[in-house]
Amino acid sequence: MNFLNTLQTAQKENKKLTAVLVDPDKISVADVENICHRINNAPIDYIFLGGSTVCENQTEIIAKEVQKHTTKSLILFPGDYSHLTNYADGVLFLNLISGDNPEYLIHQQIKAVPFLSKSDLEIIPTGYILIDGGTETSTIKVSKTKPICQQKKEHIVNTAIASQYMGQKVLYLEAGSGANIPVGKDVVNAVFNSVNIPIILGGGIRTLKKINEIHKAGATLVVIGTAFELNKIF
Ligand SMILES: CC(C)=CCC/C(C)=C/CC/C(C)=C/CC/C(C)=C/COP(=O)(O)OP(=O)(O)O
Ligand SMILES: O=P(O)(O)OC[C@@H](O)CO
Numbered sequence: 001m002n003f004l005n006t007l008q009t010a011q012k013e014n015k016k017l018t019a020v021l022v023d024p025d026k027i028s029v030a031d032v033e034n035i036c037h038r039i040n041n042a043p044i045d046y047i048f049l050g051g052s053t054v055c056e057n058q059t060e061i062i063a064k065e066v067q068k069h070t071t072k073s074l075i076l077f078p079g080d081y082s083h084l085t086n087y088a089d090g091v092l093f094l095n096l097i098s099g100d101n102p103e104y105l106i107h108q109q110i111k112a113v114p115f116l117s118k119s120d121l122e123i124i125p126t127g128y129i130l131i132d133g134g135t136e137t138s139t140i141k142v143s144k145t146k147p148i149c150q151q152k153k154e155h156i157v158n159t160a161i162a163s164q165y166m167g168q169k170v171l172y173l174e175a176g177s178g179a180n181i182p183v184g185k186d187v188v189n190a191v192f193n194s195v196n197i198p199i200i201l202g203g204g205i206r207t208l209k210k211i212n213e214i215h216k217a218g219a220t221l222v223v224i225g226t227a228f229e230l231n232k233i234f
């Protein structure tokens with residue numbers, strides 16, 4: 001089953017999923033076997049591959065190596081259209097809906113078309129919502145957009161509903177890699193009660209207890225990056 005179907009089924013059946021985020025810019029080819037070994041032996045459903053800034057070809061180099069060492073699905077999480085590669089199963093086709101920078105609302109998406117129209121990657125239309133996690137993350141800097149304050153719950157919910165009205169198939173609630181404060185369970189729950197598309201959530205999640213809490217609040221897929229990189233989990 002493809003990524004979107006798996007998420008939709010999991011949402012219906014109240015099954016919970018986990019992904020590890022691998023940032024191609026923070027590792028070398030020599031690290032991949034060990035990373036995949038840890039992932040293969042942990043309760044992880046997906047590998048996300050991406051970063052806000054990635055050196056030329058590094059995503060493809062790492063993706064090729066990852067595919068040699070795991071059978072788990074590899075989903076691209078691109079900060080830029082130039083990070084695309086066919087050595088993966090799918091791509092989060094991100095729309096940075098919390099911000100007002102046209103580059104990340106439409107221009108990046110158009111620039112991705114010449115590659116994607118010739119590719120077999122599963123394209124996953126994703127409403128990407130940045131929520132303030134107490135730090136100025138790379139995504140904020142690169143996208144030159146402001147995250148939504150956690151207290152503005154109604155605005156977050158309305159952004160999520162608008163995203164669904166516009167046809168996005170999944171939502172990604174993002175506090176940013178290395179966030180001090182993850183998206184709160186009350187925020188997740190408010191969004192969960194207002195939309196019927198699956199919720200992916202990431203940023204600042206470091207423990208199994210927290211993963212469980214966020215799953216219970218309504219996220220279908222929780223993403224762990226920094227804590228995995230630092231060997232703090234799995
Ligand atoms: C549609 C296509 C092909 C690309 C999407 C382009 C868009 C809209 C990107 C959204 C903005 C952006 C820069 C997203 C990057 C998200 C991401 C992969 C974050 C991972 O964490 P890092 O920001 O690399 O964290 P570190 O600072 O820890 O490296
Ligand atoms: O590195 P962390 O804080 O786990 O964040 C993961 C991911 O949501 C970043 O896009």
Ligand SMILES: [Mg+2]
Nearest residue numbers: 023051052053
């Ligand atoms: Mg990065």
